[in-house]
Amino acid sequence: xxxxxxxxxxxxxxxxxxxxxxxxxxxxxxxxxxxxxxxxxxxxxxxxxxxxxxxxxxxxxxxxxxxxxxxxxxxxxxxxxxxxxxxxxxxxxxxxxxxxxxxxxxxxxxxxxxxxxxxxxxxxxxxxxxxxxxxxxxxxxxxxxxxxxxxxxxxxxxxxxxxxxxxxxxxxxxxxxxxxxxxxxxxxxxxxxxxxxxxxxxxxxxxxxxxxxxxxxxxxx
Amino acid sequence: xxxxxxxxxxxxxxxxxxxxxxxxxxxxxxxxxxxxxxxxxxxxxxxxxxxxxxxxxxxxxxxxxxxxxxxxxxxxxxxxxxxxxxxxxxxxxxxxxxxxxxxxxxxxxxxxxxxxxxxxxxxxxxxxxxxxxxxxxxxxxxxxxxxxxxxxxxxxxxxxxxxxxxxxxxxxxxxxxxxxxxxxxxxxxxxxxxxxxxxxxxxxxxxxxxxxxxxxxxxxxx
Numbered sequence: 001x002x003x004x005x006x007x008x009x010x011x012x013x014x015x016x017x018x019x020x021x022x023x024x025x026x027x028x029x030x031x032x033x034x035x036x037x038x039x040x041x042x043x044x045x046x047x048x049x050x051x052x053x054x055x056x057x058x059x060x061x062x063x064x065x066x067x068x069x070x071x072x073x074x075x076x077x078x079x080x081x082x083x084x085x086x087x088x089x090x091x092x093x094x095x096x097x098x099x100x101x102x103x104x105x106x107x108x109x110x111x112x113x114x115x116x117x118x119x120x121x122x123x124x125x126x127x128x129x130x131x132x133x134x135x136x137x138x139x140x141x142x143x144x145x146x147x148x149x150x151x152x153x154x155x156x157x158x159x160x161x162x163x164x165x166x167x168x169x170x171x172x173x174x175x176x177x178x179x180x181x182x183x184x185x186x187x188x189x190x191x192x193x194x195x196x197x198x199x200x201x202x203x204x205x206x207x208x209x210x211x212x213x214x215x216x217x218x219x220x221x
Numbered sequence: 222x223x224x225x226x227x228x229x230x231x232x233x234x235x236x237x238x239x240x241x242x243x244x245x246x247x248x249x250x251x252x253x254x255x256x257x258x259x260x261x262x263x264x265x266x267x268x269x270x271x272x273x274x275x276x277x278x279x280x281x282x283x284x285x286x287x288x289x290x291x292x293x294x295x296x297x298x299x300x301x302x303x304x305x306x307x308x309x310x311x312x313x314x315x316x317x318x319x320x321x322x323x324x325x326x327x328x329x330x331x332x333x334x335x336x337x338x339x340x341x342x343x344x345x346x347x348x349x350x351x352x353x354x355x356x357x358x359x360x361x362x363x364x365x366x367x368x369x370x371x372x373x374x375x376x377x378x379x380x381x382x383x384x385x386x387x388x389x390x391x392x393x394x395x396x397x398x399x400x401x402x403x404x405x406x407x408x409x410x411x412x413x414x415x416x417x418x419x420x421x422x423x424x425x426x427x428x429x430x431x432x433x434x435x436x437x438x439x440x441x442x443x
Contacts, residue, residue: 067319078307085298088294089284095291096288096291
């Protein structure tokens, strides 16, 4: 078996966290190489290892993959987290919506404080009025334990990550979504996910200004 | 045989255009329903067919699919434009994610106030010349084949052509330093289904103008 999966990113959630969740849920061990300085990023770029000069980058199966979605799709397909073409269409559709909502969280601290207040309000509004109702409805419509195909897929993993993320801003956001709460509990109890949720795992903490300041230095923005 | 796929969107490019390109390249006939008024859009939302209340919407194979990338992935796989195995597929995903990023910058740019819009579009041209096009020129150079992945026509080729033409509309000289991309552009444009799509009278939409911007603002209310 070739070398371990290696993740190249900063020591924070950002766009890499969804990849960490998925690998962890699939029971795949991975190493992390953290960017500490702008020079670290420059080196990766100059060595020609970043196709579009951007991270995340994941070394896996002899490839250096970039583009978050491409990476997530590869890992999910490889580890059987989505069956046939129609199921995959549903999974993709759900996950794209989740990524749109998660994007607000990823970008939150890049805004000036006054704008952060607006973005936070937007996050809560979209969670409550658009995204959580959609997923609650999916679960209600088939009454099954998982979002798609009556089996665990990456859609479940990403949704539970998202639920944890939004609850960090306001624990009350899941109050009116009993099926989402039940999904969260169920997925959290899967052995691989349970392990990832424990202290000492490779899960990264809630983003703060310290991580943001470091990211600004590395990515020069 | 099932009904034709049906596309619900505005009469313009936006996020639906890549889907039109893919269907056309695959030789698949499709129908379109265009929003002219806010009421039409709201009706679609109330009918519950828009999972997250948004378009593009494509009705195909008994499903109401939304989310551009989900739709594109489904179509690519269905019409055999997604490579022969998982490793080819991830390369196609990487390349199309990159070109879609580039095209999305243009899509967003047209809605900005004039000075900002010009700045954004100039930055897109720069990005194309310094970040995206060099990558694809190198890929073609390294393997010397006619198509980006697996020596076979795929979704990656279609989307790269779409991106090239879109950036050329902003700056006609953008390919001047990329001889292989120039040859690629000619070659892919001559594929019969694509050639047909590039002709007047096809379902390809023109570049966004102020009328399009006003229409979208009115219907999406922003």
